[in-house]
Amino acid sequence: MxxxxxxxxxxxxxxxxxxxxxxxxxxxxxxxxxxxxxxxxxxxxxxxxxxxxxxxxxEYDEKVPYTTRDKMLNPEKNQMANFTSSLIEDGSTVFFDSSSTSIRVLKRLIADDKKITVITNSVECITLTIQSQTLTLYTAGGFLGRDSLSFSTEFIDDYNRYNADYAILSPSGVDIKCGITDKDPNESRVRETFMRRSKKTFLIMDHTKIGTIAPFAIGNLSQIDGIITDSINNPTLWNDIAEKYSIFFKETGA
Structure with a gap:
C-alpha cells in the first residue's frame, strides 16, 4: 500500500x-x-x-515546460527576484535568459518601476516588456520552442551586436569544479553570449541547481559577479569560493 x-x-x-x-x-x-x-x-x-x-x-530545468516551471518554488523565486532588483540601477540595459526565475526578476523590476532596456530570447519577457510603457526591447528572434517559450539560436550572432550592464541568468547548474553548465545546447549558447557581452553577470539559482553539473559548458566562476540563491547546505564552502573568485554569494532565505 x-x-x-x-x-x-x-x-x-x-x-x-x-x-x-x-x-x-x-x-x-x-x-x-x-x-x-x-x-x-x-x-x-x-x-x-x-x-x-x-x-x-x-527534472526542474528547461526540459520542463515553462508553464510548469513557473509554478515551482514560488516563495524562493520571489525572494531572489526582490534582492536582484535592488542591485539593478534605473536606466540599465539588461540581458534576460528564458528561465522562469529570470522572468520573475523582470516582473519585480517592472513592479519597482525601473526603466530599463531589455534584451532577451524569452517570449514571456518580450510579452512583459511590450505591456510596459517604460521599457525598451531588443530581441533576435529565431525558431520558437513552444515548451520553453524561447527563441533558438538561429540568429545567435545578432546578440553579439549588443552590450549590456547586466546579464540575469538561471542555467541548469553551477559547480565549483565544472563552473556554469546547462542541459540545453541552444540555451547554453545564448547564456554564454549574454554573459560575455555584459559588464556584470548575476546567476539567480535556487538550491536545486547549486552543485549540479549539466552537459553543456557556459563558463567558469571567474566570469560572473555574483550568485543569488534561496538556501544552500554548505554556505561556508561557497563563501570561500566567492572570496577566491571575488564574487558575492547571497542566500535570500537565510
Missing part, C-alpha cells in the same frame, strides 16, 4: 513538475501528515525535491 502510494506520488510530481501537500493528500485520500512523511522519505532517496508545503520534480 505505502509502496504504491510512493510510486504514485513520484509519478504525479514528475508529470506536473511540482505539487503541494494539500493537493496530494486530497488526490490520494490520506492525511497531510502522511504525505509529509512520504515526501521526506522520497527526498532522502533523491527521487524528488522537497520544499516547504510541497515537492518538485528533479
Amino acid at each position: 505505502k509502496f504504491d502510494r510512493l510510486e504514485s506520488i513520484v509519478n504525479i510530481i514528475n508529470r506536473g513538475g511540482s505539487v503541494t501537500v494539500a493537493d496530494l493528500a486530497e488526490e490520494l485520500s490520506v492525511s497531510r501528515e502522511t504525505i509529509r512523511k512520504d515526501l521526506d522519505s522520497l527526498a532522502e532517496q533523491k527521487k524528488i525535491g522537497r520544499v516547504h508545503g510541497g515537492a518538485y520534480s528533479l
Whole structure:
C-alpha cells in the first residue's frame, strides 16, 4: 500500500513538475501528515525535491515546460527576484535568459518601476516588456520552442551586436569544479553570449541547481559577479569560493 502510494506520488510530481501537500493528500485520500512523511522519505532517496508545503520534480530545468516551471518554488523565486532588483540601477540595459526565475526578476523590476532596456530570447519577457510603457526591447528572434517559450539560436550572432550592464541568468547548474553548465545546447549558447557581452553577470539559482553539473559548458566562476540563491547546505564552502573568485554569494532565505 505505502509502496504504491510512493510510486504514485513520484509519478504525479514528475508529470506536473511540482505539487503541494494539500493537493496530494486530497488526490490520494490520506492525511497531510502522511504525505509529509512520504515526501521526506522520497527526498532522502533523491527521487524528488522537497520544499516547504510541497515537492518538485528533479527534472526542474528547461526540459520542463515553462508553464510548469513557473509554478515551482514560488516563495524562493520571489525572494531572489526582490534582492536582484535592488542591485539593478534605473536606466540599465539588461540581458534576460528564458528561465522562469529570470522572468520573475523582470516582473519585480517592472513592479519597482525601473526603466530599463531589455534584451532577451524569452517570449514571456518580450510579452512583459511590450505591456510596459517604460521599457525598451531588443530581441533576435529565431525558431520558437513552444515548451520553453524561447527563441533558438538561429540568429545567435545578432546578440553579439549588443552590450549590456547586466546579464540575469538561471542555467541548469553551477559547480565549483565544472563552473556554469546547462542541459540545453541552444540555451547554453545564448547564456554564454549574454554573459560575455555584459559588464556584470548575476546567476539567480535556487538550491536545486547549486552543485549540479549539466552537459553543456557556459563558463567558469571567474566570469560572473555574483550568485543569488534561496538556501544552500554548505554556505561556508561557497563563501570561500566567492572570496577566491571575488564574487558575492547571497542566500535570500537565510
